[in-house]
Amino acid sequence: MRLGVTVMPPFPHQSMGTRHYPRNLPHGYRFDRPEVWQQLVRTAERGGFDFVLLADTGGVYREYGASIGDAVEHAAHVPVFDATAMTGFLAAATSHVGIVATRSIAGTAPYVAARTLATLDHLSDGRIGWNVVTGHHRAAAENLGADDQTPHDLRYDMADEYVELCRRLWNGWKAGAGSGDGGSALDPRATPFVPREAVTEIDFEGRFYSSRGPLNVHPSPQRGPAIFQAGASPRGIRTGARWADAVMSVQPYPAGMVRYRDAVKAEAAAQGREPSEVAVLHVIQVFTGESDAIAAEKARIYDEGVDPVAGLVVLSGHLGFDLSTVPFDTPFASLDVPGGQGLIDQYARVDEARDITVGQVAERYGRDTSQPRFVGSGATVAAQLAELFDHVGGDGFIVSPAWAPGNLEDFVDFVVPELAARGLVRTSYTPGATLRDNLRDDTTGTRSTPATPAAATAHPATTAPAHPAAASPAHPATTPPAHPAHPTRPTARENGHP
Ligand SMILES: Cc1cc2nc3c(=O)[nH]c(=O)nc-3n(C[C@H](O)[C@H](O)[C@H](O)COP(=O)(O)O)c2cc1C
Numbered sequence: 001m002r003l004g005v006t007v008m009p010p011f012p013h014q015s016m017g018t019r020h021y022p023r024n025l026p027h028g029y030r031f032d033r034p035e036v037w038q039q040l041v042r043t044a045e046r047g048g049f050d051f052v053l054l055a056d057t058g059g060v061y062r063e064y065g066a067s068i069g070d071a072v073e074h075a076a077h078v079p080v081f082d083a084t085a086m087t088g089f090l091a092a093a094t095s096h097v098g099i100v101a102t103r104s105i106a107g108t109a110p111y112v113a114a115r116t117l118a119t120l121d122h123l124s125d126g127r128i129g130w131n132v133v134t135g136h137h138r139a140a141a142e143n144l145g146a147d148d149q150t151p152h153d154l155r156y157d158m159a160d161e162y163v164e165l166c167r168r169l170w171n172g173w174k175a176g177a178g179s180g181d182g183g184s185a186l187d188p189r190a191t192p193f194v195p196r197e198a199v200t201e202i203d204f205e206g207r208f209y210s211s212r213g214p215l216n217v218h219p220s221p222q223r224g225p226a227i228f229q230a231g232a233s234p235r236g237i238r239t240g241a242r243w244a245d246a247v248m249s250v251q252p253y254p255a256g257m258v259r260y261r262d263a264v265k266a267e268a269a270a271q272g273r274e275p276s277e278v279a280v281l282h283v284i285q286v287f288t289g290e291s292d293a294i295a296a297e298k299a300r301i302y303d304e305g306v307d308p309v310a311g312l313v314v315l316s317g318h319l320g321f322d323l324s325t326v327p328f329d330t331p332f333a334s335l336d337v338p339g340g341q342g343l344i345d346q347y348a349r350v351d352e353a354r355d356i357t358v359g360q361v362a363e364r365y366g367r368d369t370s371q372p373r374f375v376g377s378g379a380t381v382a383a384q385l386a387e388l389f390d391h392v393g394g395d396g397f398i399v400s401p402a403w404a405p406g407n408l409e410d411f412v413d414f415v416v417p418e419l420a421a422r423g424l425v426r427t428s429y430t431p432g433a434t435l436r437d438n439l440r441d442d443t444t445g446t447r448s449t450p451a452t453p454a455a456a457t458a459h460p461a462t463t464a465p466a467h468p469a470a471a472s473p474a475h476p477a478t479t480p481p482a483h484p485a486h487p488t489r490p491t492a493r494e495n496g497h498p
Helices: 034-046 069-073 083-092 110-123 138-143 152-170 234-243 254-270 292-304 308-319 341-348 358-368 378-392 406-421 435-440 453-458 490-494
Strands: 002-007 051-054 098-104 128-133 226-229 246-249 279-289 373-377 396-399
Touching (some): 002 034, 002 279, 034 083, 034 406, 051 083, 051 128, 051 435, 069 308, 083 098, 083 110, 083 128, 098 226, 098 435, 110 128, 110 152, 128 152, 152 234, 226 435, 234 254, 246 254, 254 378, 279 292, 279 378, 279 406, 292 373, 292 378, 308 341, 308 358, 378 406
Parallel strands (some): 002 051, 002 396, 098 128, 226 246, 279 396
16 A cells, blocks of 8 residues: 655645644744654655655635635635745755655746756665646636636646656666666766767657757756646546546545546557556544544544635636635535535535535535545454555555644554555565656555456445545535634625525
8 A cells, every 4th residue: 555645834734733733843943844744754755655746836826716816815715825835945854755846837848847856866875756837727727827727628638748748858868877777887087978979969849848858957866857737627537547647536426536547557558558557545534542532532623623614715726716606515426616626526426415516615625625534443443444555456555644743643553553554555665766666566465456347347336435434425405614704705605605
């Protein structure tokens, strides 16, 4: 079972109750200093995790209420640090765990990205990953001077060419011309330092990008970073299956996890890749502790601090649609939105969630952005994860800490030993292994087999979930928002919004 962590410094971004959670940022940690995040990556390394992924976004959401006001007042994905810039701080604090930077194709030329990422891959000794994103929200495009967003599928066409050009630059130096080739480090005193015929210009002329090359950085341990991707649409899955070492998904229901896993593995095979080369990972939220009761109490206290307005801001941003313009009890599946159709399908295509309302999804978004939640002692959570892993296949999970750094410490202290006792996770790193090596490591013997149509039929959407919490769509329809009303504009309030 592969294990990763995702955070978006300076806040754990998928848990919008985190700011009010009493255990967040203990011991005088400051959210905008490196120490708390360095502690978090060291904890991931102590748990034998494959990677810590730094999410990123290029602007402040302004969809909800057509204003940035609620986003900044409720710290809804703002502030967000530049993930690539943070990578060096976190790699320097660790020795084995991978550090993955989310980086959009918008805003910088492929050459610039290829050079920065090759540099980081050298300096981290092959532990860098790149989560390739296309800039899925309008504010990010406007901040770069564009009037509007590039259309969805065209963004992925551009991403394909962007990554292809980066790959050519990383591969422009021939075998033997760098430390990425069998560890044969270059001799800084030798002349020729590198034979001239070993380094070639690439003269790339594409539809969107061009570059003469060569890259002025010698081949890094992984010849560029390991590639991550998180597209959920058919076009997004095509790009992920073509390039990625790992793809990620947030699926509130097991049926969606199975569907996503099958689609990715089938697409990888269609593109001539070995499906097991593309690890399929699902994001989860976990509350754990010494006992089931202690874990449940942590979840209860956390839920009291969840901010429904932050959920509405981020969900509106992800949908590209102002949710303040529709009544809270609008069926979520009836929305017609320009972005994030996959978000609607996550609910609309699952029997027990078909009638979920806008208000319910927004509240859940504030709580965990639709991740399945696991609550219990280490043994309880490990048993639930093992069962879900068997049920949905795929290659593992990405923990999204509900607070920093303690929520991940809980996972490593209570759940990891139980998973290790079941032989499901590594107990030590292989010396010198790169991030890509670790993602392909099969020493736990549990790597799932490629999806088959039969596997999909065996777990239809109506199958009972492995874990009740993993399937509970959201708080019940009648649950009022956890917070006192935050009226912002009459339209939102008239629509039943908090
Ligand atoms: C686990 C996960 C992490 C993601 N991280 C980021 C991120 O940090 N920055 C970003 O701009 N988009 C991020 N995305 C959005 C995806 O890159 C993609 O735009 C989104 O899943 C919609 O893809 P689709 O249009 O192919 O369905 C993430 C998505 C998922 C599921």
